[in-house]
Amino acid sequence: MAGSVLATSLPSFAQPGDASAPTGAKNQAKQPAQKSKTKEAEEDELFRTREVRESQEAEARERQGEVREIDEKPLEEMSLEEAKEAGFIFGDQAEEESRSAAIFLAATAGLLVHGAGHWYVDEPTTALYLLVAEGVSVGLMGSAFLWRWLSDDSPASQVYAGPALYAGLGLFGLSYILDVIGTAQNSQIGIAENTRRARGISVAADYRYLGLEELSAGSLQLLSAGTTVDFGTFYFGGRTDQEISLETSVYGATLGGRPWQGPFTHDYVFAEVDGEWLNFGGIGGFRRLSGQVRAGVSFELGHWVSQLRRVAIGASIGYGRHWYAFPIPSGPELKHAIEVSYIPVETFLHFNLTERLNARLAYEYRQGDFLQTARPGLGMASLEFLYRSTNRLDLVLRGRLSGGFSLSGGLRLWLWE
Numbered sequence: 068m069a070g071s072v073l074a075t076s077l078p079s080f081a082q083p084g085d086a087s088a089p090t091g092a093k094n095q096a097k098q099p100a101q102k103s104k105t106k107e108a109e110e111d112e113l114f115r116t117r118e119v120r121e122s123q124e125a126e127a128r129e130r131q132g133e134v135r136e137i138d139e140k141p142l143e144e145m146s147l148e149e150a151k152e153a154g155f156i157f158g159d160q161a162e163e164e165s166r167s168a169a170i171f172l173a174a175t176a177g178l179l180v181h182g183a184g185h186w187y188v189d190e191p192t193t194a195l196y197l198l199v200a201e202g203v204s205v206g207l208m209g210s211a212f213l214w215r216w217l218s219d220d221s222p223a224s225q226v227y228a229g230p231a232l233y234a235g236l237g238l239f240g241l242s243y244i245l246d247v248i249g250t251a252q253n254s255q256i257g258i259a260e261n262t263r264r265a266r267g268i269s270v271a272a273d274y275r276y277l278g279l280e281e282l283s284a285g286s287l288q289l290l291s292a293g294t295t296v297d298f299g300t301f302y303f304g305g306r307t308d309q310e311i312s313l314e315t316s317v318y319g320a321t322l323g324g325r326p327w328q329g330p331f332t333h334d335y336v337f338a339e340v341d342g343e344w345l346n347f348g349g350i351g352g353f354r355r356l357s358g359q360v361r362a363g364v365s366f367e368l369g370h371w372v373s374q375l376r377r378v379a380i381g382a383s384i385g386y387g388r389h390w391y392a393f394p395i396p397s398g399p400e401l402k403h404a405i406e407v408s409y410i411p412v413e414t415f416l417h418f419n420l421t422e423r424l425n426a427r428l429a430y431e432y433r434q435g436d437f438l439q440t441a442r443p444g445l446g447m448a449s450l451e452f453l454y455r456s457t458n459r460l461d462l463v464l465r466g467r468l469s470g471g472f473s474l475s476g477g478l479r480l481w482l483w484e
Contacts, residue, residue, distance in 0.1 A: 173246045181242045184250035193249060193372050200242035207235030229432065230384065230410045233446045237414030237430035241380060244428065245368070248418060249375045259419040261367070261377045262455050263427070265332055267484035270294045273463060273477020275308070277437055279470060287315065287437065291477070300325055314348030331367045333379035333417075338362040354392045357435055359411055361385025380416040387411050389435050409434035427451040436469070453479075 173184025181201035182194030211232035271294070277287040293306030301324045308317040323339025343357040363383025369376025389407040413431035420426050432446045447469035454462040461479040466472070 169250045170247065173250045177246045178243060181246050184246050188250065193375075194246075196372065197242045197246050200238055204235045204237075204239035204242065207231045207238065211235065230412045233412045233430065233432040234382070234384075234414065236446060237382070237412070240428070240430055241414055241416055244416065245375060245378065245380075248378060249372065259377070259422040261333060261379060261417070261419055261425065262423065263333070263379075263417055263419075263425045263453060264461075264481065264484060265335075266297050266299050268294075268296050268482045269479050270482065271463070271477060271479040273465075273475050275473055275475035277471065277473040279437060289315075289317075291475070299328065310348075314352075315346065317343065317345050319343040329366065331369075333381075334366045334370075336362070336364050337383075352394065355435065356390045357387065359385055359387030359433075361387075361411055363413070378416065378418040380414075382414045383412070385411045387434070407434065423455045425453045425455075427453070437471075437473070458484075 169184045169187040172187050177183040180198065182197035184194075185191075185197065186194035208231070211228040214231070215228045270292075272290075272292045275287075275289040275291055277289065278285065279287070288311045289308045290311065291306065291308045293304060295304035296302060297304075303320070303322045305318075305320045307319070308315075310316065319342065321339055321341045323337055325335040325337045327336040329335060339361060341357075341359050341361075343355075345355040345357070347353055347355070361383045362385060363381055365379055365381030367376065367379045369378070387409045389409075391405050391407070393404045409432075411431070411433045413429060413433075415427060415429035415431075417425060417427035427450070429449045429451075430446055431449070436447065447467055449465065449467040451463065451465040454464075456462050459481050461481070463475075463477050463479055465475045
């Protein structure tokens with residue numbers, strides 16, 4: 068018994084270098100290294116867990132729109148393609164089809180009930196604005212006809228009836244067009260930034276064809292030239308029209324200012340004085356000196372209706388007077404014959420059809436214009452396309468319709484902007 072105890076206790080005194088030492092001693096030597104490896108593995112797992120958590124949080128913030136690239140442009144400055152590439156969603160196909168139906172409704176039923184397109188796409192506030200504008204325009208036109216009827220169509224009745232009729236017609240057309248434009252803009256058809264210039268120094272030249280039955284030859288062909296110097300708060304310009312046969316010539320000058328200007332290019336109040344000298348050498352030739360003063364306002368609709376941003380509208384009214392001199396039957400001399408007063412009225416709107424093409428629609432009355440001389444009771448509708456060919460050159464095409472029609476096309480060169 069004693070021998071067996073001694074035998075079993077001998078290994079506990081064995082030296083580490085002894086080949087007969089058991090595995091227990093080796094395990095004791097390996098324990099510190101295993102603890103070190105376990106600690107490193109735990110730290111690696113902790114870092115991986117942290118990275119996964121941060122990645123998940125970043126993805127969640129991106130989905131919520133909280134993260135933007137440093138060099139990403141604001142949404143209002145992006146094109147439609149850039150916004151889609153940046154991840155902005157503009158609605159599904161069903162919404163686009165609904166908007167297309169709204170455009171059709173605005174263009175058809177909206178002719179009778181202005182704002183129908185905006186009402187269809189659930190924009191009742193804008194629809195109400197347009198409907199009220201239609202009501203005011205109908206009221207102005209109705210009051211004009213009623214005033215003339217009550218006063219037996221006397222010359223005095225024209226002091227109110229004429230301007231009220233033209234202003235009503237202009238407002239009616241503007242509210243209808245704005246319904247169509249605003250509905251189309253929300254459908255991402257894309258109304259670009261308004262590129263019509265309102266500041267700078269320009270020179271212009273164009274050709275104008277005028278067709279009017281009351282003219283002896285039935286038409287006039289005019290070459291026109293002009294210049295404008297516009298510093299923003301103050302502007303002036305001059306112009307001339309010369310008939311190709313040199314029998315008729317027109318010279319004019321304009322001086323004006325903008326006492327108030329808003330945050331956008333086309334936000335301003337303006338007042339101006341205009342003078343003109345006409346020498347008509349055709350059959351029944353005469354000379355005419357004209358002068359008028361007028362005041363008006365222009366503003367961009369985006370201040371009140373977001374879907375009509377970049378669309379500018381305006382109106383003006385004033386007072387004008389003509390002094391005519393007709394030939395004396397017994398000789399070549401001219402004598403002062405008559406004076407005529409009138410109230411010039413204009414409503415207008417302009418916006419971009421593409422990034423470079425701007426369209427301007429206007430309805431005005433300015434007695435004494437060639438197109439309104441023969442039939443002074445008519446207003447005059449005009450449509451002008453202005454294409455920005457380069458940063459310095461604009462191409463202009465203009466059409467006007469009243470007692471006759473006129474077409475003109477030309478160039479406008481900007482020397483400074």
